[in-house]
Amino acid sequence: MKNPLFLLLSVFLLNSCSSDSESITSEIIETPNDEVWEVISIPESIQRTGDIEIGKDYLFSGNFMSSGIPFAVYNAIYGENSENPLERTGVNATIAYNYTSITAANGAQIVAPNCLNCHAAKINDELIVGLGNHSVDFTTNRADLEPVLTAGIIQFYGLDSPEYEAYEQFKNSIVAIGPKTITESIGVNTANKITEVLISHRDKNTLAWNDTPYITVDEEVIPADVPAWWLLKKKNAMFHTALNRNDFCKSFIGASLLTLNDITKAVEVDAKMPDVLAYIESIEAPEYPYAIDEDLATTGKELFNNTCSNCHGNYDSDDSFYPNSLVSLGTVNTDSELSNHYTETSLLNTYFFDWFNTGYFGTGENGLLLNAEGGYVAPPLDGVWATAPYFHNASVPTIMDVLNSENRPELWSRTFDDSDYDSTKLGWNYTVETSKQNTQTYDTSLKGYGNGGHTFGDELTDSERLAVLEYLKTL
Numbered sequence: 001m002k003n004p005l006f007l008l009l010s011v012f013l014l015n016s017c018s019s020d021s022e023s024i025t026s027e028i029i030e031t032p033n034d035e036v037w038e039v040i041s042i043p044e045s046i047q048r049t050g051d052i053e054i055g056k057d058y059l060f061s062g063n064f065m066s067s068g069i070p071f072a073v074y075n076a077i078y079g080e081n082s083e084n085p086l087e088r089t090g091v092n093a094t095i096a097y098n099y100t101s102i103t104a105a106n107g108a109q110i111v112a113p114n115c116l117n118c119h120a121a122k123i124n125d126e127l128i129v130g131l132g133n134h135s136v137d138f139t140t141n142r143a144d145l146e147p148v149l150t151a152g153i154i155q156f157y158g159l160d161s162p163e164y165e166a167y168e169q170f171k172n173s174i175v176a177i178g179p180k181t182i183t184e185s186i187g188v189n190t191a192n193k194i195t196e197v198l199i200s201h202r203d204k205n206t207l208a209w210n211d212t213p214y215i216t217v218d219e220e221v222i223p224a225d226v227p228a229w230w231l232l233k234k235k236n237a238m239f240h241t242a243l244n245r246n247d248f249c250k251s252f253i254g255a256s257l258l259t260l261n262d263i264t265k266a267v268e269v270d271a272k273m274p275d276v277l278a279y280i281e282s283i284e285a286p287e288y289p290y291a292i293d294e295d296l297a298t299t300g301k302e303l304f305n306n307t308c309s310n311c312h313g314n315y316d317s318d319d320s321f322y323p324n325s326l327v328s329l330g331t332v333n334t335d336s337e338l339s340n341h342y343t344e345t346s347l348l349n350t351y352f353f354d355w356f357n358t359g360y361f362g363t364g365e366n367g368l369l370l371n372a373e374g375g376y377v378a379p380p381l382d383g384v385w386a387t388a389p390y391f392h393n394a395s396v397p398t399i400m401d402v403l404n405s406e407n408r409p410e411l412w413s414r415t416f417d418d419s420d421y422d423s424t425k426l427g428w429n430y431t432v433e434t435s436k437q438n439t440q441t442y443d444t445s446l447k448g449y450g451n452g453g454h455t456f457g458d459e460l461t462d463s464e465r466l467a468v469l470e471y472l473k474t475l
């Protein structure tokens with residue numbers, strides 16, 4: 001391998017003297033093997049502060065959702081669940097961790113999904129809060145069951161009941177979302193599309209729901225992986241595309257758009273989100289559960305610091321740094337669809353950016369700013385052993401394959417058994433397929449599901465790759 005002495009060729013500073021948070025620093029980094037890397041350094045954003053314990057309690061058991069299924073109906077469908085991994089109290093101790101029981105504004109007892117539907121998952125049967133849900137299943141139309149459910153609720157409680165009233169917004173949202181958020185495989189997420197569908201039905205200022213959408217949202221879904229929450233404390237922007245700048249808490253309310261009736265609820269939830277952010281930022285990466293060869297890891301660390309840390313930072317306890325780089329599509333070359341989706345000129349994007357940046361979410365004391373510059377964030381790699389599959393679209397099953405682009409499987413299936421972990425290649429065990437078997441197969445030839453790019457590990461030898469993997473286990 002060549003000795004990668006990185007030469008900073010030139011630095012273009014736009015508005016470098018202003019304190020404007022939108023100022024952009026674009027760097028061209030040239031490597032000795034004549035590659036040119038184009039990265040933007042994401043400007044810091046100031047966040048509100050809160051209380052970790054209050055935030056944890058609100059996240060696990062709070063009423064940030066305001067509409068849902070009547071509690072008795074939920075219980076009849078799912079039965080009692082005694083696992084209680086979050087050690088919740090009261091009624092919540094008897095239901096699945098990813099649902100919360102709430103008393104609606106009108107007094108009805110309801111159950112609604114919470115953030116942990118997408119932001120918690122198990123490895124070796126142990127629930128890790130903050131780990132993106134690697135097994136979420138969006139392959140079916142979630143609205144399919146709605147007619148039966150609605151008929152049942154009407155028959156049991158009546159149309160005039162508080163239970164039906166507290167269910168209606170949830171129903172409206174599911175009916176709108178269901179057909180537009182269907183993925184090709186299990187294990188990829190559609191939250192970005194859910195958000196688009198929900199805001200297409202809501203007024204940007206009052207957040208009031210309109211049954212007829214203000215703009216048409218098509219049925220094409222671009223799959224996304226869910227970033228681990230323990231990485232957020234290092235990041236200057238949220239999302240793979242660094243889309244969400246300025247206030248993070250504001251964007252957490254996005255989840256409540258599924259069920260809220262009006263802006264009063266949003267204002268109430270907004271006041272709690274700084275505590276939720278404090279809790280999320282307190283989460284540490286889970287430790288690697290198997291043995292680590294310390295000598296090999298030391299060799300790997302040197303290779304990593306020479307080859308990878310320019311983009312991913314370094315993890316030395318005395319002088320760790322994380323550069324917050326947004327790497328251009330031309331440089332990283334991974335599937336471009338998610339990034340392009342936000343940079344392309346379209347009626348939907350005009351509506352989307354205007355909705356967020358000039359409505360309730362983007363204005364007032366703590367506004368967020370959505371800003372699409374193209375490319376993907378080089379994420380921090382703390383706890384990366386746990387976050388398989390890899391890349392923003394979950395297209396690569398192991399880190400060994402991330403580091404060797406030639407070897408990545410084009411069609412691969414996994415068992416979705418959370419103990420089916422490969423501690424040699426770091427990621428999920430998988431079977432290479434010659435055709436798509438079912439929704440457990442990931443087909444990288446589909447739009448948005450591509451597994452190319454990020455060839456930065458290709459020049460390493462096999463033994464160097466193993467050393468880097470060993471080092472990554474320690475992060």
Ligand code: HEC
Pocket residue numbers: 064114115116117118119189190191192194224225226227228229231232235237238239240241252253255256276280
């Ligand atoms: C339906 C699934 C889903 C739910 C529910 C959900 N999220 Fe997310 N979340 C995602 C996905 C997918 C992303 C990544 C999107 C992207 O980067 O394009 C994400 C990203 C994030 C991030 C940014 C992580 C990063 O490093 O960029 C935070 C923080 C976050 N969500 C917090 C929350 C909170 C708090 C809630 C509940 C109030 C919540 N989410 C509910 C799917 C979900």
Ligand code: HEC
Pocket residue numbers: 037240304307308309310311312327331332334335376377378379381384387389390391392393399402403454456457468
């Ligand atoms: C020029 C910048 C750059 C360099 C150099 C680089 N990476 Fe990356 N890396 C990225 C970007 C950007 C992504 C996100 C790509 C995506 O999601 O599409 C990424 C993603 C990854 C991921 C997947 C993370 C996840 O959770 O999905 C791993 C693992 C990784 N890189 C390891 C490495 C290692 C090891 C090296 C050195 C051999 C390296 N990278 C060199 C920019 C870089």
